[in-house]
Amino acid sequence: GNSVTQMEGPVTLSEEAFLTINCTYTATGYPSLFWYVQYPGEGLQLLLKATKADDKGSNKGFEATYRKETTSFHLEKGSVQVSDSAVYFCALTGTYKYIFGTGTRLKVLA
Amino acid sequence: ETGVTQSPTHLIKTRGQQVTLRCSSQSGHNTVSWYQQALGQGPQFIFQYYREEENGRGNFPPRFSGLQFPNYSSELNVNALELDDSALYLCASSFGMGQGIDNEQFFGPGTRLTVL
Numbered sequence: 684g685n686s687v688t689q690m691e692g693p694v695t696l697s698e699e700a701f702l703t704i705n706c707t708y709t710a711t712g713y714p715s716l717f718w719y720v721q722y723p724g725e726g727l728q729l730l731l732k733a734t735k736a737d738d739k740g741s742n743k744g745f746e747a748t749y750r751k752e753t754t755s756f757h758l759e760k761g762s763v764q765v766s767d768s769a770v771y772f773c774a775l776t777g778t779y780k781y782i783f784g785t786g787t788r789l790k791v792l793a
Numbered sequence: 794e795t796g797v798t799q800s801p802t803h804l805i806k807t808r809g810q811q812v813t814l815r816c817s818s819q820s821g822h823n824t825v826s827w828y829q830q831a832l833g834q835g836p837q838f839i840f841q842y843y844r845e846e847e848n849g850r851g852n853f854p855p856r857f858s859g860l861q862f863p864n865y866s867s868e869l870n871v872n873a874l875e876l877d878d879s880a881l882y883l884c885a886s887s888f889g890m891g892q893g894i895d896n897e898q899f900f901g902p903g904t905r906l907t908v909l
Binding site for chain 1: 828833834836838851896898900
């Protein structure tokens with residue numbers, strides 16, 4: 684079945700550093716891919732999405748490209764801010780459900 | 794357009810009790826999915842309701858049950874609560890059941906359940 688593997692956290696960066704959070708997936712067919720962000724004590728917020736190979740999703744300075752050849756959807760941001768501190772989840776569509784990774788906690792220090 | 798809403802926001806129960814969580818779907822959506830997110834974990838699919846019938850189910854015991862109403866709102870019921878049921882319960886609504894972006898799921902803010 685479909686599955687998602689995310690890099691383990693926590694990831695600790697200084698403000699303005701470059702961010703990469705790795706996500707790889709296993710899937711049959713052509714799932715859509717998502718990155719969600721969860722701030723402390725809150726629910727999930729959709730950060731970005733991509734629906735087909737080579738699509739690039741972007742939002743708030745974050746980007747991820749749907750790479751079918753490497754089955755990856757890595758999240759990147761060129762310059763992180765303290766306000767980006769949160770847990771990030773990679774997800775894909777399975778049969779009638781979403782399948783999530785275990786999440787990667789990001790902590791950005793001023 | 795109103796998004797997905799859930800109630801209550803927080804809930805505290807004791808082991809063995811029963812709980813009902815509620816979800817109102819986004820306008821125009823006819824499908825509701827429920828997820829359980831334990832502390833430090835990603836959300837896990839519980840089940841989905843489409844047109845008032847259970848459409849699919851994850852690896853959860855029968856004491857997790859649900860309902861969908863004609864207005865597409867939904868309830869999640871958990872009987873005989875256990876300590877491990879403590880989690881954030883997320884509801885997501887969508888239109889239809891497929892995997893396409895037309896069936897994208899939109900998540901509510903969640904209900905945090907604590908079982909003592």
